[in-house]
Amino acid sequence: MNNVKKKSGIKVFAPxxxxxxxxxxxxxxxxxxxxxxxxxxxxxxxxxxxxTKIEGxxxxxxxxxxxxxxxxxxMAVLRHLGKEKEIGIEFSIHKKMPFGSGMGSSAASAVAGxxxxxxxxxxxxxxxxxLPFASEGEQIASGGTxxxxxxxxxxxxGMTLNRxxxxxxxxxVITPPGLYCSLIYPSIEILTKDAxxxxxxxxxxxxxTEQSANLGGLLLGLFRGDLDLIHRSLKDVxxxxxxxxxxxxxxxVQNAAMEAGALGCSISGAGPSIFALSKNSVVAEKVGxxxxxxxxxxxIENKLFISAINMDGAIKY
Amino acid sequence: MNNVKKKSGIKVFAPxxxxxxxxxxxxxxxxxxxxxxxxxxxxxxxxxxxxTKIEGxxxxxxxxxxxxxxxxxxMAVLRHLGKEKEIGIEFSIHKKMPFGSGMGSSAASAVAGxxxxxxxxxxxxxxxxxLPFASEGEQIASGGTxxxxxxxxxxxxGMTLNRxxxxxxxxxVITPPGLYCSLIYPSIEILTKDAxxxxxxxxxxxxxTEQSANLGGLLLGLFRGDLDLIHRSLKDVxxxxxxxxxxxxxxxVQNAAMEAGALGCSISGAGPSIFALSKNSVVAEKVGxxxxxxxxxxxIENKLFISAINMDGAIKY
Numbered sequence: 001m002n003n004v005k006k007k008s009g010i011k012v013f014a015p016x017x018x019x020x021x022x023x024x025x026x027x028x029x030x031x032x033x034x035x036x037x038x039x040x041x042x043x044x045x046x047x048x049x050x051x052t053k054i055e056g057x058x059x060x061x062x063x064x065x066x067x068x069x070x071x072x073x074x075m076a077v078l079r080h081l082g083k084e085k086e087i088g089i090e091f092s093i094h095k096k097m098p099f100g101s102g103m104g105s106s107a108a109s110a111v112a113g114x115x116x117x118x119x120x121x122x123x124x125x126x127x128x129x130x131l132p133f134a135s136e137g138e139q140i141a142s143g144g145t146x147x148x149x150x151x152x153x154x155x156x157x158g159m160t161l162n163r164x165x166x167x168x169x170x171x172x173v174i175t176p177p178g179l180y181c182s183l184i185y186p187s188i189e190i191l192t193k194d195a196x197x198x199x200x201x202x203x204x205x206x207x208x209t210e211q212s213a214n215l216g217g218l219l220l221g222l223f224r225g226d227l228d229l230i231h232r233s234l235k236d237v238x239x240x241x242x243x244x245x246x247x248x249x250x251x252x253v254q255n256a257a258m259e260a261g262a263l264g265c266s267i268s269g270a271g272p273s274i275f276a277l278s279k280n281s282v283v284a285e286k287v288g289x290x291x292x293x294x295x296x297x298x299x300i301e302n303k304l305f306i307s308a309i310n311m312d313g314a315i316k317y
Numbered sequence: 318m319n320n321v322k323k324k325s326g327i328k329v330f331a332p333x334x335x336x337x338x339x340x341x342x343x344x345x346x347x348x349x350x351x352x353x354x355x356x357x358x359x360x361x362x363x364x365x366x367x368x369t370k371i372e373g374x375x376x377x378x379x380x381x382x383x384x385x386x387x388x389x390x391x392m393a394v395l396r397h398l399g400k401e402k403e404i405g406i407e408f409s410i411h412k413k414m415p416f417g418s419g420m421g422s423s424a425a426s427a428v429a430g431x432x433x434x435x436x437x438x439x440x441x442x443x444x445x446x447x448l449p450f451a452s453e454g455e456q457i458a459s460g461g462t463x464x465x466x467x468x469x470x471x472x473x474x475g476m477t478l479n480r481x482x483x484x485x486x487x488x489x490v491i492t493p494p495g496l497y498c499s500l501i502y503p504s505i506e507i508l509t510k511d512a513x514x515x516x517x518x519x520x521x522x523x524x525x526t527e528q529s530a531n532l533g534g535l536l537l538g539l540f541r542g543d544l545d546l547i548h549r550s551l552k553d554v555x556x557x558x559x560x561x562x563x564x565x566x567x568x569x570v571q572n573a574a575m576e577a578g579a580l581g582c583s584i585s586g587a588g589p590s591i592f593a594l595s596k597n598s599v600v601a602e603k604v605g606x607x608x609x610x611x612x613x614x615x616x617i618e619n620k621l622f623i624s625a626i627n628m629d630g631a632i633k634y
Binding site: 200217 | 479480516523
């Protein structure tokens with residue numbers, strides 16, 4: 001088995017993710033089907049990880065293994081096993097999603113990198129055990145702080161809640177069957193660090209309480225499959241009002257989504273992508289088209305993704 | 318049946334409640350067994366509600382029906398039915414709990430008042446429908462704003478989450494079987510309005526996020542019966558640090574409770590009572606004794622209550 005792998009290598013996929021889920025800022029996220037990172041990995045003679053090819057990134061991702069999110073995550077796995085001076089691995093990366101999009105691009109790279117190395121070595125770690133290594137890679141892109149809200153759903157699939165980033169205390173949140181996501185990426189450039197910088201370091205106790213009440217309602221609604229409760233709860237009174245200004249047409253898109261029947265609609269990650277959740281794929285299609293129509297009218301190039309919650313997370317294929 | 322009631326009247330009980338449940342400030346609460354308000358109610362000739370007797374309140378509760386929480390709530394029921402000038406009801410109130418204690422005393426009065434009138438009239442409203450009337454009574458005591466975190470569990474029983482006070486959007490939160498509460502009331506005077514005034518109207522985004530993550534963890538832990546997750550999540554980084562100073566010995570009591578095996582321990586309501594949750598009655602006894610020992614050592618008079626979560630709420634008996 002390992003001999004076969006050594007020759008032909010393996011191929012893994014890590015999906016795009018929606019994080020900052022309305023009232024679940026920094027703690028809730030989920031994976032979708034379709035966009036994501038593909039890594040082909042195979043053994044080579046030179047110890048360490050070497051990036052031989054990057055496709056789909058328009059020259060914007062580094063080949064330097066110490067700077068590339070995927071290889072940093074992969075190296076963290078090797079290093080933990082004490083094999084970084086012994087084993088050599090080549091990565092061929094195919095980015096099948098936009099980056100700087102609020103769709104968890106760096107998390108997808110990091111997860112794919114850690115997952116690929118783990119798979120190639122015969123799965124010494126469980127997916128959950130890989131989270132710290134993937135996070136190490138993701139930190140490169142996010143400026144040194146761990147944010148599991150993309151990494152965790154990308155790796156594990158489904159919707160996740162991270163109670164503590166430091167303790168990797170991550171939990172699967174049950175979602176009602178049929179829940180569908182419409183995710184639209186407009187070609188508006190937002191740097192994650194700018195989206196962070198725009199946020200006030202303070203908020204009010206009143207807003208905190210309102211946001212907490214909605215978070216509680218959202219979690220109860222998801223558990224019970226109470227779509228009306230999800231609809232009433234999926235709001236963001238703290239982050240969205242501050243970041244909406246970075247996304248031309250945000251409120252028009254949001255209104256269009258809600259009028260088309262979405263349960264809720266807000267900014268995906270740090271933007272500019274906007275997600276909406278709907279009760280089924282038919283509504284999600286309609287919602288997606290309504291969102292798309294707004295950006296088309298505003299002459300902002302955009303790309304629409306319609307997907308169920310991806311329960312698989314990172315996969316080998 | 319109504320004739321029997323008219324002669325002998327009825328007797329109801331509304332339990333004490335723990336609110337501001339750690340990271341669930343203003344949104345989570347639960348009812349306990351034991352302390353609470355008893356109201357005996359019977360019809361009389363003079364329209365409106367009349368308080369004929371108040372026991373257990375050391376003369377501190379008003380007989381004036383327009384100022385007493387119980388009668389205001391009861392009147393709200395009568396008024397909603399358009400019968401306030403037609404039907405007369407006498408209340409005899411027995412307060413079997415301390416007030417100004419952080420144990421939801423005014424909520425117990427309000428709930429008992431609304432529930433008693435409803436029962437006497439042959440239950441025109443469901444318990445859930447009574448929430449607005451009980452809240453109208455509770456507002457008298459809490460200074461004009463609605464806080465359902467005591468009223469809702471007192472009326473409905475169990476643990477509740479109020480997503481929106483304005484919309485009476487209240488939900489039962491599933492709790493693991495066996496969960497037990499140790500509640501200690503030290504004779505330290507705190508006025509709810511002082512406990513409110515001490516709170517900063519602002520907090521930080523960092524604390525908001527940490528508190529939200531713990532709230533999410535607590536709700537998932539409760540749903541899944543994951544006691545370790547409840548233990549890790551039942552914390553309050555916003556309110557408790559500000560209010561602890563009002564309660565002599567708070568941190569000593571908290572430490573004693575945690576060392577004795579509590580899952581979590583924080584201020585009940587606006588204090589001075591302190592609650593701890595434990596995985597079963599045996600641990601809850603031990604935890605309660607440890608909390609009691611601290612206050613005894615500090616020569617602060619106290620009263621300890623050990624109880625399962627009260628799933629009944631207001632009852633007729």
